[in-house]
Amino acid sequence: MTEQIIFYILLGIITFDFALERTLSFLNNRSSKQPIPKELKGIYDDEQYVKSQNYQSEVSEFNSLSATFSFVLLFLAIYNGWFGLLDAWVRNFSPLSLMTPLIFFGILFVVSDVIGTPFSIYRNFVIEAKYGFNKMTVRTYFFDKLKSCILMLIFGGLLLGTLVYLVNAIGRDFWLYFWSVMTVFVLFANLFYTTLILPLFNKLTPLEEGELKNAIHLYSEKVKFPLTNIFVMDGSKRSSKGNAFFSGFGKRKKVVLFDTLIEKHSTEELTAVFAHEVGHFKKKHIIFSTLFSISLIGLMLFLFSRLAYMAEVSWALGGQVSTLHLNLLAFGILYSPVSTFWGIIGKALSRKNEYEADAYAKETYAAKPLIEGLKKMSSDQLSNLTPHPAYVFVHYSHPPLKERINAMER
């Protein structure tokens, strides 16, 4: 009886998620068809604007197709009890032990990767290429894939292995112990992202001597930001889209500018972007968002500990016996409304942080070059100038360009 209810709740949640996403995406695509807002006049000429709208539509249609495909597949898998069948098959040659969940999720990972690959190839080598964004060679694409798989195998395997061990060894309180493990992992990933992970994919070089370095140097002396940690990343290896970001904390903090950003922007614009990134550091955004994610992981693990030993959850997925991996998989779906809710809160906080970093750049440097820089970045990336408010509410980690400019001009 209980497993019947859980079964329908699982199907209900994935159907609701799918319907919500498709609705938001539909609204957003329709909203992108509006004329250029008056604040942003001149950002595109007519021909470029049509091109950006076509790009938006094409990406949206493609996402819709791939989301529908995944939804149908997941629905069928739950409806027909395929996860239960997979579990029975895995337990045939790996009777319940530490290894079974690792093999089970390993197979799911490989299957979903194989299914996802044609979609990602089409996205990069057809759509992105058509609009001149893709700079990736097939070789880079496959090496990226190989490296991500190895990282996934190492980190995913270690974390999952630890979780399975703790669940078996400790019982219901495992979540507290695993939370500590995850906290160490998140802090470690934050501290060492630019030194250990990123260099596997990209080359980071210190900013070279010249006008830009002098301008940034002058600015950082004024705001007392140590200059040793500014790097240029070869983003051009994959895409022509420019970007910049801030990473790490304490002594390991770093500002990374993409070479594609430097190429297209003036020294003043780049210094303003740099000032924005310094703003994230000065306003302690990285620390707060890290603490926010760590708290959410705690909540998630606590909720999982309430479900981890319930046999009905495994049965709902078609399992014949209660297993940790089936429960974990079902929990991933049952938790998704909670994660959507906290995702919306997190995105709202992130948008607030962006306004603060913009304000900091305006205060300590100037608003005009930042506005010009953001406009240029937005038109170079063919971004949607008129996203739908509901879509922004759920998905945008940065406020729409128009609102950022309005806030800075106020």
Ligand SMILES: [Zn+2]
């Ligand atoms: Zn920012």
